[in-house]
Every structure is written in C-alpha cells, then in structure tokens.
Amino acid sequence: MFKRSFRSQDPGARVDKTARLKKTGSFRDPQKLSKLQRSLTEDSLATAAGGPKSSLAPSPIVTLTVGREGRLFAAHEDVLCQAPFFEVACRGQFFEAQSKRISLPDEEPEIFSAVLEYLYKGDYYPRLLHNKPRNSWELEDAVRASPYSSPNINNNNNHNTGGGRAVSLSAVEATVYIASVGQHLLRDTVIYCAADRYGLEELKRLALRKQGLQSGIDVGTILRSAQYAYAHTPDSDSRLRAHYLALIIRCRKTFKRSGTMQAEMERGGSKLFFDLFVAMCNHLDDVIDVSNSRTPKTI
Secondary structure (H helix, E strand, O other): HHHHHHHHHOOOHHHHHHHHHHHOOEEEEOOOOOHHHHHHHHHHHHHHHHHHOOOOOOEEEEEEEEEOOOOEEHHHHHHHHHOOOHHHHHHHHHHOOOEEEEEEEOOOOHHHHHHHHHHHHHOOOOEEEOOOOEEEEEOOOOOOOOOEOOOOOOOOOOOOOOOOEEEOOOOOOOEEEOOOOEEEEEEEHHHHHHHHHHHOOOHHHHHHHOOOOOOOOOOOHHHHHHHHHHHHHOOOOOHHHHHHHHHHOOOOOHHHHHHHHHHHHHHHOHHHHHHHHHHHHHHHHHHHHHHHHOOOOOO
C-alpha cells in the first residue's frame, strides 16, 4: 500500500523518507503511521478532486449533520461540489455562519453514506462489476443464497424451486429501513431519489441499473418502494416509475394472486395504479396488434 502510494508522488521528494522509515521501523509507531496516512490521504483526495498531486492547500472540510439524530459526516468541499445541490450550498446559501456545516435533517444517514461513497469512488457498495466470462453485469458479493430465502418475482433467469419460492442471486441486503416511512424499502430506489435531489444524473442511472439486478423481493416491499418512487420523483422523470410498471406487468401472475396488491388497489388514491392501468392497456393493445399482424386478412 505505502510503496504504491510513494511511487505516485515526486520520486525525489520521497525516496529518502521512505528509506528512513523502512530502516528505523517507523511503520510500527502509531503516531507516525497516522501522520503519514493523513498526508497520503490529503494528496490522493486532492488528486481525485482534480487538483495537483501535492496540494499545499487541501480542500476545506465540510461537516454535515444528517438525519433526525444529527449523525455527523465530514467531506472535502471539492468532492461535495460535484453535486449541484452541494455546489450551491457550499457557496454559503445553506452554510451555518462561519462553521462550514450543512444540515440535512430529512436525509437518511445510510443513504447519504452511499451518496458520499459515490462522490469519492464513483460507485457505492455493492459495486457494479462486469463478469467478462459471461459478458454480464452483476453486484459485488452476489452469491446464490438459500432456495427458500424469499419469493422471486424480479429475475426471469432464476429457476423456480416450487411452492412460490425461488433462488435469490444476491447475498447483499437489498432493502433499507426508512424512518420517515417506518418501513423497509428497496435501497437503490431511495438512493435514486436522493440522487435526483442532489442533481447526480449518473448516480441515478447507476442505482436503476443495480436495482434491475436484485431478486427475491416480496410484493409488499416492491409496492411500498414504487409508492415511494412516485412520491419522491417529479412527473418529468419516468425512468424509475417505468421500471416498476414494467416489473409488475412482467410478473403479473404473482401480483394477481397477492393479497397485498389487492389491498393496495382497493385503498386506491395513487397515481401508480392509474399509470399501471394505462401501461396494462398499452401492453394488451400491443399483444393484439401483434396477433392481428400474424392473422391472414380476409375480404
């Protein structure tokens, strides 16, 4: 780790220091090790933010209080400003007086942690990985779990094992508890909505792509997450909404038998179900058109 970091710096400025540390065994000194790590971290963060490798004036640290309990986060201002929302905030509009502190009381700490991870690394856990032998995309740490883990309605590639249960392809927890809702929702959906608030279009695309790889999600979680998506995205943004409509139509047999689906539709009052009705009608029209095109016309 340290050798690789030194090579990325100016050789003339680092060779003597490296040799001296090795010779004296200073890596075992916690204080010196901590100081060295901070120095390397500042250099690497400055590089990631587009600055010079050896910045004499590293980006200021911004403190963020997130959630109802005021959980504290710290981030470099240059990194935060990649998001339009924080770029405006860092200009002083939302800063507390002379403290470089931003308050996000309505944000979920776990969701903000994922957003911050994306700003620093370009992805968030679990990362999206390309499986070259299969030429497919999959989630980091995705493994086959117990065949009795949960009903699978989200992945047509899984094999049904009977009894409405199927193999789940992800060992990563797909849901997160949202205190404002008091329920577990699909994590990628909540991250998508957060990315929309912060103006991170690439993060929205990434979250949507990851959600498409999830499997073994129960009907109730999907419906709650779809309602959340409708409540936290503008009407002009149809990508996440269309994802849920397509999912319900594709797995309509499962939803048709679901008591949860019946209860939600009887409760009514949601734009989700009107959009679903329109999508189902369009789907039926397409099926009829295809069927008619294959039928010989008679005079």
